[in-house]
Every structure is written in structure tokens, then in C-alpha cells.
Amino acid sequence: MTTRTTAPTTLCQAFQATAAKYPDRVALRTPDDSVTYTWRAYADKVRTLTAGLAGLGVKPGDTVGLMLTNRPEFHLVDTAAMHAGAAAFSIYNSLTAEQITYVLGNAGNKVMICEEQFVPVLQKAIPGTAVEKLVCVDGHPEGTITLDELEAAADPSFDFDATWQAVEPSDLLTLIYTSGTTGPPKGVELTHANLIAEIEATAPILNPGPDDRLVSYLPDAHIANRWGAHYTSIHTGMQITTLDDLKQAIAVLPTVRPTMFGAVPQVWYKLKGAIDKTLADEPSPVKKKLALWSIDVGRKRARLMSDGKPVPKVLELQHALADKLVLSAIRKKLGLDQVRAAVTGAAAISPEVLEFVLALGIPCSEVWGMSETSAVVTLNRPDAIRIGTVGQPVDGVEIKIAEDGELLVRGPLLMKGYRNDPEKTAETIDAAGWLHTGDIAEIDADGYVKLIDRKKELIVNAAGKNMSPTNIEGALRAACPMLGGAVAIGNDRPYNVALLALDPDALAAFAAEHGLTGAHEELVQNPLVVEAVDKAVQVANSKLARVEQIKKYKLLPNIWEPSGDELTPTMKLKRKPIDAKYAEEIDKLYEKN
Structure with missing residues (x-):
């Protein structure tokens, strides 16, 4: 030793x-x-x-x-x-x-x-x-x-x-x-x-x-x-x-009772969904109103802090009361009352859901990185979280934006290379040592990085408007806790559509709550389920720009599993295989009524 x-x-x-x-x-x-x-x-x-x-x-x-x-x-x-x-x-x-x-x-x-x-x-x-x-x-x-x-x-x-x-x-x-x-x-x-x-x-x-x-x-x-x-x-x-x-x-x-906690967005979505359901089921109107007020106070404070604006003294006093009466109890019930640093990564999280998590008093920092960069490249500092960004670069790392908007990274975190594939290695890391991430991004005056989307996955509609499918999908996931998968489609098309797959556990919980029975495929077609999803899509659309909104969608009967046709093992969308597998369903969504 x-x-x-x-x-x-x-x-x-x-x-x-x-x-x-x-x-x-x-x-x-x-x-x-x-x-x-x-x-x-x-x-x-x-x-x-x-x-x-x-x-x-x-x-x-x-x-x-x-x-x-x-x-x-x-x-x-x-x-x-x-x-x-x-x-x-x-x-x-x-x-x-x-x-x-x-x-x-x-x-x-x-x-x-x-x-x-x-x-x-x-x-x-x-x-x-x-x-x-x-x-x-x-x-x-x-x-x-x-x-x-x-x-x-x-x-x-x-x-x-x-x-x-x-x-x-x-x-x-x-x-x-x-x-x-x-x-x-x-x-x-x-x-x-x-x-x-x-x-x-x-x-x-x-x-x-x-x-x-x-x-x-x-x-x-x-x-x-x-x-x-x-x-x-x-x-x-x-x-x-x-x-x-x-x-x-x-x-x-x-x-x-962890002191540090890391999660992918899906975990935070489920956490928010569970809290929303608990509040919806609260029989006491007084307790329900107090909880909703407390979370709203937490949201306002989190947003002001994210925007770098001072928190009014009255709001600080309200927050202290909200935390004492409600928020601290929620954190304790979740087992996150001792967490001093939490991170979310691997995929983009909906800003609305991150704001909710921060409102609870959980210091959740969105991070960004790749396997090729040994994990984290940019990180929101716990005391300076900026919602909608993946933070600032960690020490020792250089980042810049290429002429086409792609984020480039250089530093000691970069991989040795791809195993037995020098050609792909050379394609990814150029002669000057810059790794080409494949992500389109912006860097603000304070060094915070905002990811737009994957370079090859941006939606460019028939009118030439560029959109981020990840942003649209995040809005859908935030609005509908039952979703296990959501993909926005609209490239070279007049409007956006979506394919939606339900999470089997969330669907089962919804069915139990509403006294529904049947297999997954049957429940997906149940009018109550369809109505709930439709309302969620409307809520998501209300958060999106008009051109981004989902005009039509298809609720699929099957389950999207990691390593399946639709998802990678880390729950990333396989967009091209999805386009091919569901070509018929997609075409029907663009048929004129």
C-alpha cells in the first residue's frame, strides 16, 4: 500500500x-x-x-x-x-x-x-x-x-x-x-x-x-x-x-440518502411525473394549494437565479417559508434531502423540467460531454446554474464554434482514438487536435454553452426553417410523463409530426389509477389514454413556436426498448432506422384529410 x-x-x-x-x-x-x-x-x-x-x-x-x-x-x-x-x-x-x-x-x-x-x-x-x-x-x-x-x-x-x-x-x-x-x-x-x-x-x-x-x-x-x-x-x-x-x-x-446524484433526463421526468400525480391526488385543497404555491415560489427563485437577476427580499422570505413547510419535506420523501450536487446529462433535458427540479431545492446541473472526451466537457457550476445551457467548460479544456456552427473541443480529455480505426479517428480529431463533436452550439459572453442539436439531425422544413427536434421532443416528454419515446419529424415537410410510444410502467400506473385493464397494445387505444396524450401534446405545443408545433401524431402500440429498433442502449433515438421502420405511418400523417 x-x-x-x-x-x-x-x-x-x-x-x-x-x-x-x-x-x-x-x-x-x-x-x-x-x-x-x-x-x-x-x-x-x-x-x-x-x-x-x-x-x-x-x-x-x-x-x-x-x-x-x-x-x-x-x-x-x-x-x-x-x-x-x-x-x-x-x-x-x-x-x-x-x-x-x-x-x-x-x-x-x-x-x-x-x-x-x-x-x-x-x-x-x-x-x-x-x-x-x-x-x-x-x-x-x-x-x-x-x-x-x-x-x-x-x-x-x-x-x-x-x-x-x-x-x-x-x-x-x-x-x-x-x-x-x-x-x-x-x-x-x-x-x-x-x-x-x-x-x-x-x-x-x-x-x-x-x-x-x-x-x-x-x-x-x-x-x-x-x-x-x-x-x-x-x-x-x-x-x-x-x-x-x-x-x-x-x-x-x-x-x-446520497450526497451526490447523477441521472439521465428520463429519471427526472419520472420524478416530476410522480410528484405531479401525488399533488393531483391530494385530497386536502389547503395542502394542495400550499404545495403548488411553494413549488411556484421555488420556480420563480430558480429562474431569477438562472437569469443572473437579484432575488427580491420578499421572494427570499417566501422561499424560506415554502422550503420549511413543503419543499424540504418533498426532498426528504424523495431521499434527496442531503444531495449537495446533482447532474443531468447523456441527453438534453427539458428546461421546464430542470426548472421544476431546481424549484424543489435540488441543485441539478446540466452537463455535456462524450465518450470521446472522457465524459464531462462543460458543466453548470452548482452555484451558477443557467437553465437551457450545459454550462461552461471545465479547466484545461478549449472549446470553439466552427464556421458551420459545430462545437469543437481540444485538451487532455480527448480520447487516444477509435480502436482499430485510424480513418474514423482522423475524421473526428483534426490535424490541429480539435475534436469535431457533431453538435451545433452557441457560446454566450459568459462562456455558457447552449446546444442546438446534432449537426445531422436538425429539422429543415419545406420552407427552409431550421428547428431542433430535441427541443420539440423535450417539450413532449415534459408534458406527458407516460411517454417512453418521442420522435419529431418534419425534414423537407410542410409541418412537423411525431411518433409517440408509451412507457409500460407509466401506462400501467395510469391504467391502475383509472381502473383500466388489458395488454399494453389495448391500453394504448383506450379513449382515456388517448385523451390524456392528446391533452399533453396540446400543452407541449403551447410551449413551442408555431413552426415547431406538432400538427399530427401517431400513438404507437409497441414498446421502445433500449438496444431495440428505435433506441440505443443509452436511450438515444435511432432516427434513420425509425424513419425506415415507420415510413408508412409517417406518410399517413402527411396525407390530406
Whole structure:
């Protein structure tokens, strides 16, 4: 073990220093504490697992594949791989065997670590790849070895300390496979130096430390969770509670009471929807009126602060009363009463919903970044949040707007490149070191970045008007908590239309509330459901410019699932496949009545 005397230059150094500094603090746990690891136990396990990986033939420069839900074992084996000088990478659990085969072929890993539930799909995917060993963390299906057997495979002569100390900042730390909205996923190569730079750029703003608690529930295959819930914990000693079911994220918060919380917009939409429903069902007119007044006061204050305007003393007094009587109770009920920093990212959030979250007193900062930039590039400082922007660049990063409006980024956060694809790497990072993000953006006088939309996804209608489909879709999602998917269409068309898919859980809750029965496909056609969606579309349209408004829409009977035809594993829209799959439905929306 080492103690930190100088800033670490690799995540191995960071881990060893953190484990030495906080040996008896809990590093990893499950919500019910059925599994817990102190930093000392975490470090001891990493030592034996690293030796086991080496015993299986894992060498410095190799890759190790992971297909796991969010559980303590992910952190153990990922950290062990980096100490072996290898790069661990995660696979989205929703990928098909064919998609997995492609990823494993690109990664070239000989060892794959998984859960028993994923063994069947992996055994279909592995033939023809380099994978020789399949390690199962929670069972022993035929053709696999257990974690105990992995540890037993260690060579007694393996020098653990010499191996991790030989890791260089320029060595590969991980591969992040992009979710593939425009084709097969690309393997983003990130080094130890990349993630150290990312942590050092964001830590002074978010101030994570050993007293902080965070729930890890988003996919570890995504750079956001890898940075926020794994590498940052290794660097700072932050405690991680792993949750293996994303759908339980909101439910588990009151038992964890995190001090830091990260979420994608869908989580915030569901949170707002749950609060709206609770208020709608409140039987006491007095309590309901007080709650609505309190949230409205919170909104006014949040908007003034966002706009950089002074908050009148009367409003501050009203807010203090609203917070004491209502807002603090809502935060406590949600389990977010101790949160001092929250972030939303991976996709644009509706400004209306973000304003609502801020009104509750949850300091939620919208951020922006990419896998190719090691996660966060721009970040709203918690004490200077500007709604409708993704904040200002973190230290050490340069940004600028190209002549065509595209946002460019340069700095130590930029990836090493796309794995085995120098051509695409050269297309993305130019000779001057600028990464071309594909996002159209604006930068205001204070350095705040406002994203317009993806460069290739802007709607240009028949009259030549440019519009952001993301803005339109955000308005729809904010107005209708039942939506699981929404895509705005209008390119080269006279007006905009939309395809809407309902979230099965939200639809089931609506059905239970209204005494409706039937399968998902039947409920979608129920007059009460149709009426609720239609009202929501009207509300959304009232928030949009006339040219942006949805003139017609189609409520689809099917469910849009991550990694399906319509959505990537990170819930981004696959616009071209959607256009192709629903061409007939789209054409009908443009037929004259």
C-alpha cells in the first residue's frame, strides 16, 4: 500500500493511495448491506483477482470484457484488470449475440467476466472471437469458471506491486463502445491520463470526497457512470451503493440518502411525473394549494437565479417559508434531502423540467460531454446554474464554434482514438487536435454553452426553417410523463409530426389509477389514454413556436426498448432506422384529410 504524497498519474496509484488512507471506511455496498467492502477488503480482493487474471494469461496491454449489472463485483474485477495493466470494458446488457460478437471482435479480449443470466447470450456470441475463458461471478454454469477458481489460477510468482507500478499514464485504461446511432459501435480508447485529467477538472467543481455517497445504477458501459461512480470513487474515496435494477433507482434513494446524484433526463421526468400525480391526488385543497404555491415560489427563485437577476427580499422570505413547510419535506420523501450536487446529462433535458427540479431545492446541473472526451466537457457550476445551457467548460479544456456552427473541443480529455480505426479517428480529431463533436452550439459572453442539436439531425422544413427536434421532443416528454419515446419529424415537410410510444410502467400506473385493464397494445387505444396524450401534446405545443408545433401524431402500440429498433442502449433515438421502420405511418400523417 502507498500513501498519497503527490497527485496520482494513474488510476492504480489513485486506488492504492485511497485504500491506504481510508482502510476502514466502506467503499462498496448494496442497498441492504448484504454485501459490503471496506477499502482494505476492496484492496485485498483486487490483489488476489489481479493475480488470478494474470494466471489466466492476462498481460499488460490486453483487454478484459465485463457483462455485469451494477454490483460490487464490477468494481472489484474492473480495478483488478487495471492493476494487471489491462483495459477493462463493459458491454451493454441489452445487446444481442450478434452485437456482442462485433464488440468482442473489435476488443480482442481473451477473458470475459459476466453474471449467470448473461452466459447463454455470451456463449452464442463468443465463437469466432478471441475469448478463451468465461468467468461467472454469481454461479457456475457449464463452460465457465467461478471467481474463486479465478483467484486460484494465480501464479505464486506473480509480482502484483511491480505490475501495477509499471502502468503508465499513457496506457489504455478502458474502452467505451459508443451506442451506435449511425452504425456499428466504435471503441473509444481512453487512457489513465485521460480519466485523471477528467477527475482533476471536475473534482474542484463537484468536490467529491470520502464523506460522499452515490448510487451506481446507470450502465457501467457508459462513460458517465464509469467516470462518476467508479473512477471518481477510486480517486476520492466516495462511497458507492450499487443497484442492479435501474427501475428501482428512485425507490432506493430514501434508504441511501446520497450526497451526490447523477441521472439521465428520463429519471427526472419520472420524478416530476410522480410528484405531479401525488399533488393531483391530494385530497386536502389547503395542502394542495400550499404545495403548488411553494413549488411556484421555488420556480420563480430558480429562474431569477438562472437569469443572473437579484432575488427580491420578499421572494427570499417566501422561499424560506415554502422550503420549511413543503419543499424540504418533498426532498426528504424523495431521499434527496442531503444531495449537495446533482447532474443531468447523456441527453438534453427539458428546461421546464430542470426548472421544476431546481424549484424543489435540488441543485441539478446540466452537463455535456462524450465518450470521446472522457465524459464531462462543460458543466453548470452548482452555484451558477443557467437553465437551457450545459454550462461552461471545465479547466484545461478549449472549446470553439466552427464556421458551420459545430462545437469543437481540444485538451487532455480527448480520447487516444477509435480502436482499430485510424480513418474514423482522423475524421473526428483534426490535424490541429480539435475534436469535431457533431453538435451545433452557441457560446454566450459568459462562456455558457447552449446546444442546438446534432449537426445531422436538425429539422429543415419545406420552407427552409431550421428547428431542433430535441427541443420539440423535450417539450413532449415534459408534458406527458407516460411517454417512453418521442420522435419529431418534419425534414423537407410542410409541418412537423411525431411518433409517440408509451412507457409500460407509466401506462400501467395510469391504467391502475383509472381502473383500466388489458395488454399494453389495448391500453394504448383506450379513449382515456388517448385523451390524456392528446391533452399533453396540446400543452407541449403551447410551449413551442408555431413552426415547431406538432400538427399530427401517431400513438404507437409497441414498446421502445433500449438496444431495440428505435433506441440505443443509452436511450438515444435511432432516427434513420425509425424513419425506415415507420415510413408508412409517417406518410399517413402527411396525407390530406
